[in-house]
Amino acid sequence: MPSLPFTPVVTAVRTRYRAAIAGLCALLCATTFTACQQLPAPGPRTQSTTLTSAQASATPLGQAIDTARAAHPDLSGIDPLTQPLQAFASRVDLVRTAQRTLDVQYYIWRDDLTGTLLLEELREAADRGVRVRLLLDDNGIPSSLDNTLAALDAHPNIEVRLFNPFVTRNPKFIGFLTDFSRLNRRMHNKSLTADGVATILGGRNIGDEYFGATDGVVFADLDVLAIGPAASDVAHDFDRYWSSASSWPVKDILPAAPANQLDALDRAARAVRDNPAARAYIDSLEAKTDVRRLLDGTLDFEWAPTRLVSDDPAKALGKAPQASLILSQLKDILGEPQRELDLISPYFVPAEDGTRYFAELAQRGVTVRVLTNSLEATDVVPVHGGYARRRKALLESGVELWELRRAAGVNPAKEQAPGMFGSSGSSLHAKTFAVDAQRVFVGSLNFDPRSANLNTELGLVIESPKLASQIESAFSTRIPQLAYEVKLAPNGSLYWIRRNGDSTIRYDAEPNSRWSTRLAVWFFSILPIEWLL
The missing domain is CATH 3.30.870.10 (Endonuclease Chain A)
Incomplete structure (x- = not known):
C-alpha cells in the first residue's frame, strides 16, 4: 500500500486550511518581511503524566468502568456519539464527573457558546481540585481567547500549552509570511480524557457548528466515547504530545492576564446561560447523557479489540x-x-x-x-x-x-x-x-x-x-x-x-x-x- 495522501474564490475558509491559504498568499506576496519574529528560548516545563491504573480505579468513574469491564477485561467499550447535542452534553458530563484529572487536546476551540461553556466547566473542575491539562493547536484558537487562556493557566490546578505557537498574536497570519515551513504543520488531534479511564475522540472540534448550537452550518460528525484499553492508550498518547518539543507553556507565549480575567469568563458563561436565544440549547443539556448511563451501569457498549x-x-x-x-x-x-x-x-x-x-x-x-x-x-x-x-x-x-x-x-x-x-x-x-x-x-x-x-x-x-x-x-x-x-x-x-x-x-x-x-x-x-x- 503506497503512502496515501488520503487526503469554495473561498466563501468560508475553514481554520484547518488557514495555513494552506495563508501560505499560498505568502508565496504570491510581493512584500518582504525583513524581521522574522522567533520563538523564545524554551524555559523549564513542569512534568506530569496520566494516572496509574490503581489511581484511576479509585475514582467513581474508574469504579463504574471497572464494573462495566468485568465481563470484557481485554476489550474496549465503544459508544458512538453521532448526534451533535449528545456529543457536547457528554463532554460536559465527562468534565463534571472527573475527580482527579482532565486531559484535553483540540485543534479548534471557538470563543462562542459551546467554547465558553466548556472552558467554564474546566475551570469549575479545577476549582474542586481536578488537575486540568489543556493542549490547543495555536492555529485553531482566536486571539480573543489569549487573555482567558493566560488566566486559566494562572489557576493552580490548570496548565495550558499551545502547540506550534505563533509569536505574533494579532493578526496571526503574519506568522505564515515569516515562518511558513513551521507554522504550516498543525496538531489536528481531538480528545478529552477524564481520570485516565474514559475518553471522547473523533472528528469534532469545540465550536457551535460542531454541536448544533448555530443557525448556520451544522456539521455531520462522529465521535466515540471509549473506555478500557482505548482510553488508556489515548491518555498515554496525550502525555507524549504534552511533553513534545512543539507544546509550549502558554506563559512563555502570552503576557500575563489581567487580574480579573477569570471573572470575565464567569460573566461570559452567565451571559450565555441567560441568553434567551441559547436557553433551549442549554436546557437540553440536562437530558440524561451516555456518561450518566455509564455511571449508573445502563450504557450498552460495543465491546471490541481496538x-x-x-x-x-x-x-x-x-x-x-x-x-x-x-x-x-x-x-x-x-x-x-x-x-x-x-x-x-x-x-x-x-x-x-x-x-x-x-x-x-x-x-x-x-x-x-x-x-x-x-x-x-x-x-x-x-x-x-x-x-x-x-x-x-x-x-x-x-x-x-x-x-x-x-x-x-x-x-x-x-x-x-x-x-x-x-x-x-x-x-x-x-x-x-x-x-x-x-x-x-x-x-x-x-x-x-x-x-x-x-x-x-x-x-x-x-x-x-x-x-x-x-x-x-x-x-x-x-x-x-x-x-x-x-x-x-x-x-x-x-x-x-x-x-x-x-x-x-x-x-x-x-x-x-x-x-x-x-x-x-x-x-x-x-x-x-x-x-x-
Missing part, C-alpha cells in the same frame, strides 16, 4: 520517521482490503498516489465507495478543486463517488435520525472508514495530503463487524437519499444523480452551484497546491 493510531508529534517538526506516521500504522493494522472499502471524509484529495491506489483496488474487484462533500456543502472551495481534478480517473476505474447534499432547514435544536457518520447536517465533517465490513476507523484523519504529510492525527481502529456494517449499510440505504451520486457519461463528462424516494433528478453541472464558484474550482484544480490541501 488499536490507537497516532502520529509521532515530531511530525510537526518534519522529523518523524515514516514508520511512526498514521498512514504507515494503518497499513500495518488494516492490511489490504479484500472485498470492500467504504470511506467517509469531508476533505477528500487523493492526489496521484491515492487515486492510483483506489483504482487498483477497484480493478481487483474490491468495492470502493467514497462519501465526501458536494460543492454546495463544502466549506473550502480549494479543497474541492483538489478533489475535482481526480474524479474522472476514479470513476473510470470503478470507484463509486457520493457527494453529500447541503441539507436545507436543519434545526440545530432537534436531534436528527442517528447514523454511523452522524446527523443529516448541512456539511459533512465525519472522518471514518470501514474495511471488509469487519474493521472501522474513527478519528481526526482526512484523506488528503495535509493529514498524510503535514498535520498530526489521532484515531481508533475498532475490530467490530457491527460498527463496520453500519457504514456498509449506510451506503445502501441513507447515503443514496442524502447525497448526489457522481456518474461518468459515455462522452467522458460528469453528471450527478439526486434521488428522492423512487424518483431521480439529473444535473449536468455541479448541483446548486454558480458558474463563478465552478470557475474557482477549476482554477484551484490546476494550481500546483495539492500538497497544501
Whole structure:
C-alpha cells in the first residue's frame, strides 16, 4: 500500500486550511518581511503524566468502568456519539464527573457558546481540585481567547500549552509570511480524557457548528466515547504530545492576564446561560447523557479489540520517521482490503498516489465507495478543486463517488435520525472508514495530503463487524437519499444523480452551484497546491 495522501474564490475558509491559504498568499506576496519574529528560548516545563491504573480505579468513574469491564477485561467499550447535542452534553458530563484529572487536546476551540461553556466547566473542575491539562493547536484558537487562556493557566490546578505557537498574536497570519515551513504543520488531534479511564475522540472540534448550537452550518460528525484499553492508550498518547518539543507553556507565549480575567469568563458563561436565544440549547443539556448511563451501569457498549493510531508529534517538526506516521500504522493494522472499502471524509484529495491506489483496488474487484462533500456543502472551495481534478480517473476505474447534499432547514435544536457518520447536517465533517465490513476507523484523519504529510492525527481502529456494517449499510440505504451520486457519461463528462424516494433528478453541472464558484474550482484544480490541501 503506497503512502496515501488520503487526503469554495473561498466563501468560508475553514481554520484547518488557514495555513494552506495563508501560505499560498505568502508565496504570491510581493512584500518582504525583513524581521522574522522567533520563538523564545524554551524555559523549564513542569512534568506530569496520566494516572496509574490503581489511581484511576479509585475514582467513581474508574469504579463504574471497572464494573462495566468485568465481563470484557481485554476489550474496549465503544459508544458512538453521532448526534451533535449528545456529543457536547457528554463532554460536559465527562468534565463534571472527573475527580482527579482532565486531559484535553483540540485543534479548534471557538470563543462562542459551546467554547465558553466548556472552558467554564474546566475551570469549575479545577476549582474542586481536578488537575486540568489543556493542549490547543495555536492555529485553531482566536486571539480573543489569549487573555482567558493566560488566566486559566494562572489557576493552580490548570496548565495550558499551545502547540506550534505563533509569536505574533494579532493578526496571526503574519506568522505564515515569516515562518511558513513551521507554522504550516498543525496538531489536528481531538480528545478529552477524564481520570485516565474514559475518553471522547473523533472528528469534532469545540465550536457551535460542531454541536448544533448555530443557525448556520451544522456539521455531520462522529465521535466515540471509549473506555478500557482505548482510553488508556489515548491518555498515554496525550502525555507524549504534552511533553513534545512543539507544546509550549502558554506563559512563555502570552503576557500575563489581567487580574480579573477569570471573572470575565464567569460573566461570559452567565451571559450565555441567560441568553434567551441559547436557553433551549442549554436546557437540553440536562437530558440524561451516555456518561450518566455509564455511571449508573445502563450504557450498552460495543465491546471490541481496538488499536490507537497516532502520529509521532515530531511530525510537526518534519522529523518523524515514516514508520511512526498514521498512514504507515494503518497499513500495518488494516492490511489490504479484500472485498470492500467504504470511506467517509469531508476533505477528500487523493492526489496521484491515492487515486492510483483506489483504482487498483477497484480493478481487483474490491468495492470502493467514497462519501465526501458536494460543492454546495463544502466549506473550502480549494479543497474541492483538489478533489475535482481526480474524479474522472476514479470513476473510470470503478470507484463509486457520493457527494453529500447541503441539507436545507436543519434545526440545530432537534436531534436528527442517528447514523454511523452522524446527523443529516448541512456539511459533512465525519472522518471514518470501514474495511471488509469487519474493521472501522474513527478519528481526526482526512484523506488528503495535509493529514498524510503535514498535520498530526489521532484515531481508533475498532475490530467490530457491527460498527463496520453500519457504514456498509449506510451506503445502501441513507447515503443514496442524502447525497448526489457522481456518474461518468459515455462522452467522458460528469453528471450527478439526486434521488428522492423512487424518483431521480439529473444535473449536468455541479448541483446548486454558480458558474463563478465552478470557475474557482477549476482554477484551484490546476494550481500546483495539492500538497497544501
